[in-house]
Amino acid sequence: MATDKSIIGGYGGWASSLIGGVPSLSFRNPQITDLNAWRERAIAKTQELLSSPSKEEPKVVVEKKYVYDGLEIEELSWQLPYGRSTKAVLLKPKGITKPLPAILALHDHAGMKYFGYRKIVKTADDQHPVLTEHQKSDYGGKAWANEIAKRGYVVLVHDTFTFGSRRVFYEDVNGLNWGELDVSKKSDNDPEKPENIATYNKWASEHEHVMSKSLFCAGTTWPGVFLSEDQIALDILSKRKEVDPNRMGCGGLSGGGLRTVYLAGLDHRIKCAVCVGFMTTWNDLILNKSFTHTWMTYTPLLPKFLDFPEILGLRVPLPVMVQNNNQDELYTLPEMKKADQILKDVYAKAKASNKYKAGYYDGPHKFDLEMQKDAFDWFDKWL
Template identity: 75%
Template structure:
């Protein structure tokens, strides 16, 4: 903590900018510390059963709607055969996540190629059937000649939707001050995509839906009050001016509920759109001649951890997954922490069938590492540990306990250099 006011900590930007703008009540600083520090109570079986919660007296009732072991949980004793369970659970998860059709492999365009930081870097772009072009970078060790294991590096949310892949890479000595600050607070001052590439991986990092090149542009929106986004801001000759970027980030956070409702009305979900776009990036990565398609992993912090849950859980081409700073239970989100999370988290009705960690557990017995921070303000520690128990039981029942590991670190929401070293070692263990 850097301040007595929990909203002053830069690492809380993930929900400070994304949600406070949309929920004015949460901007009452006299109330926020009580909300954030409130601890749930527990029933005799250890489950969360708060009489007071973020939804008032309805919390215990809402939590009671969850089954301790959902019907499609592999922990459910009715499931004896892992293949039969997996087929049914995966089909239901795909149905509810409702990803839009991806179409075929898009044409990948090379915009620029150069050497930096001991890496060969390709700046790429491709066009999906909707929205503006997706921009990405591919990094690999300079001089590599044989097909490499690969990582699909998934950028975070961080309350910074103006930027996407640039939050976890560095492609020149010149770096936007907001990106430099973000890497300092959340990544130990490192561009982690560069660091893992140096260990012998081809690493693809792309902008995803509503971030960076895929963000919602001012000129494309009609029918909303722009507030502080005045004409000057919309036509700024220097759109990457820090003030301009931060104004955009505040607006885009407040816009999330609009986007989410519109996606629901279209018959899809935000996790479904993420999954579709991340799978297209995976298609592109797997199709390259310079990588080994049987040795592809993925990982990311926060919003990147969320994307790892869905991509790693639903696509078996991900042979090794590292979820950082995004693991808890649905009960935690019902009673304590839903307001700290983006609308991008939720798949309606899925909690009837799987607890949150069991989405990632759909990948069993493929190798999976989950990294948690003990003082992470986005979750309740006891529920992070409960999620570890859930995943541990899934892997144990599958006879694959050696393929699952959860680690807990002191500190707040982050993917620091020690965590990166452990994550990279996990990739090395299973992909090399």
């Protein structure tokens, strides 16, 4: 009779045993000695399993230009071959005279799919109250994309798949009952009303399993779609005349940390990365915490080849920082520390220990002002 307990009952120990100890393509395997050959093989397998949709660079439209918060801001859009137009903002210091380092700032998930890039920028004094509260609770009251732009970076923030301008719109859905979400049938159909936003976010959370299953049936994965869209944004950022394409970084909290793991691991145009609030092991998700995480996290079969932190470790010896919160409800602290040790081992084996840094901060899931300062200093050091 099974005595082990987990979020999948007595099957936990068995499921955990399926991935065993060190996965087959881990750089930690003693028999793997050639860094470049290993990385090429491991990236190829990861890309195969991600099965990203093909990319084509879109035409970028400048919708509006203005100055706010001491920054020059451009509101941009581009049309991908699927879905509605992507909205984005580019922030830069005023009066640029030479190319600057650049950051692709990756917005979070936070159970708020109604918003995308707007969650980490501020472009006007009359900010939506939902965004004001979100930045207060998760970001120390700051729009972190603005704050790093002020330090001398060109920053691009874009809506990604199923968020903000790229969200699933109720008028585009067929075959599901939207119920109270169908605000077109209400006398007050303002989608920006906080109660309508809350209703949409609740529905969008419940819709995730539908989207994920449909993506699997289409032969792709949610991380693969994220990677494709983030690489397109990186293409756009790299071709800006104000940007030094050899000094580009990325980072983000939570869902932005997840996107950092895949983008920084697989696209080495990212010369420096900061992953905030999204680091643990597959084992933690098997036994303890998969229920706290979005369907956007998972690439089927990849755990046979790499542990979760080793996706980010594919960028070794390029620099990376991981920031963890000690009381983060999305992970267990022992598994966060195991993930940290895995990355330490990978970087040590590549003789690049100085390029990896992890931080632990008291408090729940967040990217507060202390963490932002440490992250921005890391970008300054390497970019």
